Amino acid sequence: MTELALSIRGLRKTYDNGVTALAGIDLDVATGDFFALLGPNGAGKSTTIGIVTSLVNRTGGSVQVFGHDLGNEREAALSCVGVVPQEINFNQFEKPFDIVSNQAGFYGLPRKLARERAEKYLRQLSLWDKAHVAARTLSGGMKRRLMIARAMVHEPRLLILDEPTAGVDIEIRRSMWQFVQGINAAGTTVILTTHYLEEAESLCRNIAIIDRGRIVEHTSMKALLAKLDRETFVLDLVDSMDAAPTVSGAVQLRRIDATTLEAEVPRDTTLNELFAELGRSGIRVRSLRNKANRLEELFLGLVERGNGVAQ
């Protein structure tokens, strides 16, 4: 059996103000996985990560990191984990080189190795030219990358990224994902929380969706996407039209404006069949795109069902 990077059983957390953030969750993340932990705001994602990284005390349940119980073998468990938090949490008056090399020291790395690793990861994340300036002068994207370098400096077996790309521009986001995909390919297990669902869909192999302190879905990305029975495409048309034509089959067309149509297509209908139908109605398509990310549609469905919005 494959060793689990993270195994959570019956994890519960009730805060002092009486709010129950986790109502007893079970979660397994396999070694080497790129795992998405998704959920709406306040669902319990950050509480789960907080407990795994020992920033939040749990009310009940157990957490094991690579077989080390967080309660009984705290130091061994934490040695395996690197975390990139949601909020900036380094000393803004320190220099990036000191922040990263000090973090290595907290994991027991000798000074020389700590300095070598700090340089290695600051270079890899394109921060070396900023290594000796005050961290407060870095841009938002640089601060995010600095936190990744800091989380990687002890070369953890499990890297947890809690919304690492929030507020980061596309170019930096892409370079960050390139870096993270590289370390995942090299064997580091990655757990990601993000509100950018297209990121989760393209990066992650397995997924758990948490809502109001409960896991509502825990499966592979492929299996989850297979549950999507219809997809909606937005079509930009060459010619304008007054009304949406009726086409045969289960495809439904809706007119958005004179040159835009929405096509709701069942899962068993191919795009070739859709275009054949459109061609028969004399509709010429200039371009098309997904109305919403596929994962987003499923995510909203799962969360809304939990809230009693959609049945």
Next chain:
Amino acid sequence: MNAAGNWEALKTIVFREVHRILRIWGQTLVPPAITMTLYFAIFGKLIGARIGEMDGMRYIDFIVPGLIMMAVIQNSYGNIVSSFFGAKFQRFIEELLVSPTPNWVILLGYTLGAVARGLMVGAIVLVVAMCFTRIQVQHPLITLMTLLLSSVMFAFAGFINAVYAKKFDDIAIVPTFILTPLTYLGGVFYSVALLPPFWQRASELNPILYTVNAFRYGLLGVSDVPLATAFAVMLGFTVVLGLISMHLLSRGKGLRA
């Protein structure tokens, strides 16, 4: 972590603390030098010359140990309370909390940082004192032990204050309304033998009385309280405050949700 790992973590915390003290030297090292120069000039030279002798010695000589100890206590306390609360406030204490560094290493690291500042400031005040008078250390070992023990004791007290503090006001209240009055009433400027019997008894409840007098014994060879009692009190306070600090840290009070 193994012993070598703990040692690296401890060194990292202490170096970071010392680096911080030196980086903001204008806030950490200069103010006590200026304050103490004024104390020596005004209370020692100007007023002290009119006071005459205290416990059989010149007044300026009598106040030197108390003023050094006052600086050591205030700076050890002040260093840890501001540094640890600052780390909490800016949330970079999480760098340590998510790491495998054991709690005792965290506490020891911050405490040694506080002791380092206490000793640095103590040395500066001693140099300032030497500009006004000449002191020959009577009992070097007792002097050093008292310095270290007092520094550790008030570092622990500062740590507890930082753990409970939720805003910057909370780290100013204790030094202003408790530590400073206790220091002034702890025999820095006078011998408690001058007080009426009731206030002499009341002074015995003040732990700073014992640190100042043990230090005065080490430097000058005179003390208002028996040396053994002074060390017993200092040791007792240090152990109790240290245990409370460890308890708070392992419970994650003010640190972990």
